Amino acid sequence: MKYIDEYRNKEIVLGLAEEIKKISTKKIRLMEVCGGHTMSIQKFGLPYLLPENVELISGPGCPVCVTSREFIDKAIVYSRMEDVIITTYGDLIRVPGSFSSLDQEKAKGADVRIVYSILDALMIAKKNRTKKVIFLGIGFETTAPASAAGILKARMAGLSNFYVYSAHKVMPPAMDTLIDEGVQIDGYIGPGHVSTITGEGIYMDIPKKYGLGVVISGFEPVDLMQSILMLVKQLEANDPKVEIQYKRVVKPEGNIKAQQMLDEVFTYGDDWWRGLGVLANSGLKIRDTYSMHDAEVQIPVKVAPPKEPKGCLCGEILKGVKKPKDCKLFAKVCTPSNPIGACMVSNEGSCAAYYLYNR
Amino acid sequence: MxxxxxxxxxxxxxxxxxxxLIDSIFVKYFDNKYLQQQTDSAILNTEGKKIAFTTDSFVVDPIFFPGGNIGKLAIAGTVNDLAVSGAVPKYLSCGFIIEEGLPLKELEEVVKTMAYEAKKAGVVLVTGDTKVVDRGKCDKIYINTSGIGLLEDKYEGISTASQLKKGDKIIINGSIGDHGMAVMAARNDLNISADISSDCACLNTMIKEVLEASDGIRFMRDATRGGIGTVLSELAKTNNLGILIKEDKLxxxxxxxxxCELLGFDPLYVANEGKVIFVVASEDAVKVVETLRKNEYGKEASIIGEISEDHNGTSWLExxxxxxxxxxxxxGQQLPRIC
Structure with a gap:
């Protein structure tokens, strides 16, 4: 496949690995913030190509993983309502809530539909005017603009039966909190898709405030190895800064139009992250102007305080403090077909990535 | 939870x-020595003659897709299950569950395809059954086929993989993931137009040619649902052997x-309906590849890996x-109703 194969070129990857080996003298831990990076790193077996002193740890950038059980529990309550159709991206459907999961509800008869785009959800709302169609909006700055666009379109088309249940989050507060909490990180492999929307500006504080470098990376093996090399070079030269490796996609200023849409529909609010707790201004809440499409406002539901599963280290793993293999449940009780924590379910979850590719 | x-x-x-599910429900209650083998076909000993016996049901959606239809799948699936056991497929049964309202023309098209494929594969459809259910109680048409094949004694060990050795080569007869993605692309709700055709085909002739060319065939399995990934992982696990596959040979x-890129699927786990994983004695590997390449369904055959010295019980990808x-x-689930 042109435009992808070039970034999976063995000679280039091995050449980069060789250079990393040659110049890196310090023992360092680099965090890949984004779950997509974790999956790619494990899928291509990149840790086997790195010298022992360069360690990669996974971060909190897996949308499904950081989403609260309360969100899942509420979505399940919605799915049990007679006149509701739940629309969602695929990886949310198997995430365990406190008492069930969406795919179990689906098996019992709930109308839960997997969509690949919010536009599909709008179409479902259009075809089912007597039903309430709720789209489960999770994800970071990457997917949030699509949800914003969906809400704007629904409003324009007068689709009064379309709602978004938003657990959208923004990345920078989480990246700051990790360092504030003392997690040992020597540099960030910055999220490529988030930065496509936001641009590089959101990371500028990190080198200044914390003396850590951020390299915004693409998702192919060549991208990732090159980003690691760039961070190693920064560290060896004691010169932390924000750099873009993923230049073919990410512009320094980001996607202005998407940013405007985000700003039009959403406002910042405090939000709960698995592993990190409540972070100020880290969540995207639907503005009052668009509250007619806000599921939380229009169809309020209450659930009992959710319980995190006993023994599950998902939170610690999302912080980069523990690795999946440190968890007693990992690959024994907790597997992708019987996930205990969200990190084992999602396509971007570090437990799923380690289970699939690096046990 | x-x-x-x-x-x-x-x-x-x-x-x-x-x-x-098979272990916790079906084997639990049906338990017997044939079932315990968990092979593609049961190998039965009837008065000195060995026969292979298998069954398979087909619920693919949509029933017509590029490269085939549910009828072609129903013949090929059962013929291939028999053939990979080392047997010569002979007789098939077919059961139809049809939804009220299915256009007769569509049924006829499916049945015509089945007859054509059966003839080509040298098998005879000797018995059948038809049921019709209310509209909405099944989706268009479901087909079950069962098959009987004759098995020579010397091939009895193939289906149980009892003779695998370190250094044996792993061979596949071509590209992976075609069937799953062809069906996926054919589904209307996805709006994907792609030039992909299912690899669905009866492979018994190709397999016969391989068995004639080499006495070193240690194992065969058609990599259908679950893809080659599931076959390889299962093979390593059940035989406590290591497997090493080279991705650039796939x-x-x-x-x-x-x-796959677009939807986040791993081709290793996407269904095939015309691909067989062969494990072959190292010294015969090249000969087997050459034999396969002469057949229309094996033109892109190649050695993709081997039974390795280490990693006992697991399968690895370079x-x-x-x-x-x-x-x-x-x-979990990669794609529902793919066959």
């Missing part, structure tokens, strides 16, 4: 959940690669960029 107390779509995926067609990762059984 504990394991599900209801049947989930993932239970039909051919991966881990299917295996668990062929994935451009269209398949594209849809990735296209030189890294390494494990190949596990498909977990």
């Amino acid at each position: 504990s394991k599900s107390d209801t049947i989930l779509l993932g239970h039909g995926s051919g991966g881990k959940l299917s295996h668990d 062929i994935v067609n451009e269209g398949v690669k594209g849809i 990735t296209s960029v030189g890294g390494k990762r494990i190949i596990d059984m498909l977990s």
